[in-house]
Amino acid sequence: MTLQAQSIASPEAAKPGPQSPAARTKFLLEGPVFATLLRLAAPNVLNFLAFVGVITFDGFFLGRIGTDALAGASLAFPWIMLVLQTTNSGMGAGVSSAVARALGANKRERADDLVFHAFLLALALGAIFSTIMLVAAPFIFGWMGGRGMMLTDALSYANVALGGAVCITVLNLLGNAVRGTGNMSLHAGVLVGCVVAHIAMSPALIFGWGPIPALGPAGAGWGLVIPFAVGSLIMLAYLRSSRSIVRLSFRGRVPRWEMFADILKVGVPGLINTAITNLSVVLLTGIAGQFGPEAAIGYAMGARLEYIMQPIAFGFGTAIVAMVGTNWGARQYDRARRIAWTGTATIAVVCGTLGLIVALQPSLWLGLFSDNAEVERIGALYLRVVGPVYVCFGLGFGLFFVSQGLGRGAAAMSANAVRLIVSAGAGLAVVHWLGLGIPGFFSAVAAGFALYAILLVWTVFRVEPPDRSGASAS
Numbered sequence: 001m002t003l004q005a006q007s008i009a010s011p012e013a014a015k016p017g018p019q020s021p022a023a024r025t026k027f028l029l030e031g032p033v034f035a036t037l038l039r040l041a042a043p044n045v046l047n048f049l050a051f052v053g054v055i056t057f058d059g060f061f062l063g064r065i066g067t068d069a070l071a072g073a074s075l076a077f078p079w080i081m082l083v084l085q086t087t088n089s090g091m092g093a094g095v096s097s098a099v100a101r102a103l104g105a106n107k108r109e110r111a112d113d114l115v116f117h118a119f120l121l122a123l124a125l126g127a128i129f130s131t132i133m134l135v136a137a138p139f140i141f142g143w144m145g146g147r148g149m150m151l152t153d154a155l156s157y158a159n160v161a162l163g164g165a166v167c168i169t170v171l172n173l174l175g176n177a178v179r180g181t182g183n184m185s186l187h188a189g190v191l192v193g194c195v196v197a198h199i200a201m202s203p204a205l206i207f208g209w210g211p212i213p214a215l216g217p218a219g220a221g222w223g224l225v226i227p228f229a230v231g232s233l234i235m236l237a238y239l240r241s242s243r244s245i246v247r248l249s250f251r252g253r254v255p256r257w258e259m260f261a262d263i264l265k266v267g268v269p270g271l272i273n274t275a276i277t278n279l280s281v282v283l284l285t286g287i288a289g290q291f292g293p294e295a296a297i298g299y300a301m302g303a304r305l306e307y308i309m310q311p312i313a314f315g316f317g318t319a320i321v322a323m324v325g326t327n328w329g330a331r332q333y334d335r336a337r338r339i340a341w342t343g344t345a346t347i348a349v350v351c352g353t354l355g356l357i358v359a360l361q362p363s364l365w366l367g368l369f370s371d372n373a374e375v376e377r378i379g380a381l382y383l384r385v386v387g388p389v390y391v392c393f394g395l396g397f398g399l400f401f402v403s404q405g406l407g408r409g410a411a412a413m414s415a416n417a418v419r420l421i422v423s424a425g426a427g428l429a430v431v432h433w434l435g436l437g438i439p440g441f442f443s444a445v446a447a448g449f450a451l452y453a454i455l456l457v458w459t460v461f462r463v464e465p466p467d468r469s470g471a472s473a474s
Contacts, residue, residue, distance in 0.1 A: 028100070028104075028182050028322060028323050028326040028327065029104070029326060029327060029330055029332060029335075033323075033335070033338055033339050033342050034342055034346075036319075036323065037316065037319050037320070037323065037339070037342060037343050037346065040182070040184045040318075040319035040322065040323070041184075041315045041316040041318075041319040042184075042315075043184045043185045043188035043189070045311060045312055045315030045316070046188055046192055046315075057198075057199045057202065058073055058077075058202065058220050061202055061203055061206050061207075061220065062153075062157075062206070062217060062220060064207075065153075065206070065216060065217070068148070068149040068150045068152075068153050069153045069216070069217050071146075071150045071153075071154075072141075072146065072149075072150045072151065072152070072153030072154030072155075072156075072157060072217060073153070073154065073157055073217065073220070074300065075141045075144050075146050075150075075151075075154040075158075076137075076141070076154050076157050076158040076161070076162075078278050078279075078281050078282050079133060079137075079140075079158060079162060079278075080158070080161050080162065080224070081278055081307065082274070082275060082278040082279070083129050083162065083165050083168050083169070084168060084172070085274045085277075085278065085310070085314070086270075086271045086274045086275055086278075087122070087125060087168060087169045087172035087173055088172040088175075088176070088314070089270065089274055089314045089317060089318065089401075090267065090270040090271035090272075090273060090274035090275070091121065091125065091173060091263070091267035091268070091270060091271045092172050092173055092175070092176035092179075092267075092270075092318075093176065093266060093267065093270045093317070093318065093321050093401065093404045094263045094264060094265070094266035094267020094268070094270055094271075094404070095114070095118040095121075095173050095176040095177050095180065095263055095267065096176040096177070096179045096180040096318065096321050096322055096325070097180070097266045097321050097325045097404050097405055098114050098180070098262045098263045098266065098325075099111050099114050099115070099176075099177050099180025099181065099246060100180040100181075100182075100321065100322045100325035100326045100329065100405070101325045101326070101328065101329035102114060102329070103180065103181060103245070103246075103326065103329070104325065104326035104327065104328070104329030104330040105329045105330065108246075110259075111180075111181075111245075111246045112246055112247050112248075112249060113253065113256070113259050114177070114246075114259055114262065114263065115174070115177045115239060115246050115247065115248045116248060116249065116250065116253045116259075117255065117256070117259040117260055117263060118173045118174060118176070118177050118263060119170070119173070119174060119248060120255060121173060121260070121263065121267075122166070122169040122170040122172075122173040122174065123166060123169075123170070125165075125169045125173075126165045126166025126167070126168070126169040126170065127166065129162060129165035129169070130162060130163050130164070130165045130166065133158065133162040133163075133165075134159060134162065134163055137154075137155055137158050137159070137162070138151070138155060141154045141155065141158075143286070144282065144285070144286065153216070153217045154217075156216060156217040156218045156221075157217035157218060157220055157221050158221070159218070159221070160218050160221025160222055160224075160225060161220070161221035161224045161225060162221075163221075163225075164221075164224075164225030164228070164229070167225055167228035167229040167231075167232050168228050170232040170235070170236070171187075171190065171191070171194070171228055171231045171232040171235055172187075174232070174235040174236065174239055174248070175187030175190065175191070175235055176318075177239065177246060177248075178235070178238070178239070178244065178246070179318055179321075179322055180246070180321075180322055180325070181244075181245040181246055182322055182326075183245070184318065184319065184322075186235075186238060187235070190231045190234055190235060191231065193227070193231065194227040194228050194230070194231045195227070197223075197226075197227035197230075198223045198224055198227050199223075201222075201223040201226065201227070202219060202220050202223035204219075205218075205219030205220070205222050205223050206219035206220055206223075207219075236248065265410075266404045269404075269410045269411075269412060269413035270400075270404055270412070270413070272413045272417075273400060273412050273413040273416045276413070276416045276417055276419075276420050277310075277416060279420070280419070280420045280423065280424070281300070281303055281306070283420070283424050284299065284303070284423060284424065284427060284445060285299060285300050285303075287424065287427045287428060287431060287441065288300075288427075288438075288441065290431050291431070291437070291438055291441070294372070294374040294375050294378060295378050295438055297372075297375045297378075297379075298374070298375045298376070298377070298378025298379040298381075298382065299378065299379070299382055299442075301365075301366055301375065301379045302362075302365075302366070302378075302379040302380075302382035302383050302386070303382070305354070305358060305365055305383070306390075306393065308354075309350075309351045309354060309390065309393065309394065310397070312347065312350050312351065312394075313347050313351065313394060313397035313398065313401075314397075316343050316346055316347050316398070316401075317343075317347070317397060317398065317400070317401030318401070319343065320339065320340065320343040320344075320398065320401040320402055320405055321401050321404050321405040322405070323336075323339045323343075323405070324336045324339050324340055324343075324401075324402055324405025324406060325404075325405040325406075327339060328405065328406055331465075333465040336405070336406075340399075340402040340405070340406075340460065343398055343401070343402070344395060344398030344399055344402060345398070346398075347394040347395070347397055347398040348391050348392075348394040348395040348398060349391075349394070350394060351390045351391060351393050351394025351397070352388075352390055352391030352394060354390060355386075355387040355388055355389065355390025355391060355393070356387060356388060357387075358383045358387050359383055359384050359387030359388050362376075362379065362380035362383040362384065363376070363380070365379075365383065366379045366380060366383075378438060381438060381439065381442060382442050382445075385439065385442040385443055385445075385446055386442055386445055386446045386449070388446075389446040389449045389450055390449070392449045392450045392452065392453035393449045393452075393453075395453040395456070395457070396415070396416070396419075396449065396452040396453040396456050399412065399453075399456035399457065399459070399460050400412040400415075400416070400456065402460055403456070403459065403460065406460075406463055411456070411459040412456060412459070414455075415452055415455035415456050415459065416452060418451060418452070418455060419448040419449065419451055419452035419455075420448065422444070422447060422448045422451055423444050423445045423447070423448030426444030426447065426448075427441045427444045427445065429444075430444055
């Protein structure tokens with residue numbers, strides 16, 4: 001019985017023994033490596049670039065209210081991106097990896113069970129994110145420098161956007177279950193639709209339109225939550241339909257730790273890794289601020305480019321997770337490694353090229369955000385020092401997704417934690433003891449990226465197939 005036939009048959013009708021993989025799974029197992037990566041990555045890159053639209057257009061619209069609203073939004077942006085990215089590529093990659101490995105091993109019933117557990121995790125994560133941020137945001141934003149109206153506007157925006165975090169977590173975790181089957185287009189299309197709706201709705205909600213009152217920064221939050229709620233319903237409907245390779249079913253399902261563990265062993269390190277990436281921007285902005293507000297803003301404007309490169313890395317990365325996970329589960333270890341290094345090299349080349357461009361012409365990027373001469377000077381210095389090292393940023397990100405596809409996310413998390421410790425520790429040393437100034441601080445950030453790549457190259461080279469005899473037999 002094929003997987004497609006089994007998807008509409010009752011569990012009792014399913015016969016034991018090997019089953020033919022679904023067409024998409026065969027594509028992951030047999031398609032040309034680079035062409036398959038490009039085909040799977042294209043909708044994902046569009047998907048994550050849509051997230052960039054949230055950052056860019058929210059900043060553009062809120063900047064029209066005033067400086068306090070724009071500055072307040074800058075405090076909230078890293079935390080909103082934290083929720084988006086930890087569920088889309090952190091815990092989400094854990095879901096995608098687990099489903100891909102189950103399908104690669106022809107365990108369809110297990111894949112369906114994993115989807116059910118992913119839904120439960122989405123509800124739990126949404127509640128956790130909302131509770132923590134609603135309670136802690138006033139203190140966190142205050143530590144980041146929020147005062148007066150700036151803090152008020154930040155809380156107005158974040159309380160709505162993060163209070164509705166469950167809409168984001170459900171959409172992203174269920175979307176990653178679909179990605180694990182090799183269907184990258186559905187989740188990408190829904191997310192792009194959500195962001196387009198957000199961009200269309202936000203001006204009316206922020207400034208008011210007809211009977212709609214002007215909600216100010218809170219309007220941008222509602223413009224995010226409402227489309228994502230609709231997107232979550234679309235994803236639920238798809239996974240409950242016969243069109244999906246894997247199904248979200250509640251009948252006869254009970255929570256089982258084994259299923260949670262299969263997701264969490266990759267998802268938790270991935271979530272923490274993504275959190276470290278976002279929190280590093282928060283922490284390093286605070287350290288840069290010790291040189292003055294212009295230094296903090298200049299660093300933040302330069303580092304915001306990393307939020308542009310992340311969509312490219314995540315777009316290819318989600319394809320890497322599905323392809324590596326499926327081939328590793330099918331014991332095609334050599335092919336899995338070939339996919340891993342091909343995908344990683346692609347990400348590194350793209351990020352490295354962008355880094356060199358902005359290092360040579362910083363104004364191409366910085367001119368979009370500020371006309372303050374001192375801010376532009378410091379931002380340009382950051383890009384000239386760190387830009388050439390963005391190839392390491394891309395290399396590290398690529399190998400992070402390889403680790404997830406192999407079911408070994410803890411090493412990637414540890415490497416990123418070391419990067420943050422080195423960057424922040426050296427940065428603090430520059431500020432308080434070495435007297436190397438802003439160039440020294442930026443050099444510490446660059447060194448952190450280089451170390452991150454070195455550690456992950458070493459980690460991936462050390463991974464051995466769990467069943468060498470199976471590899472040779474295949």
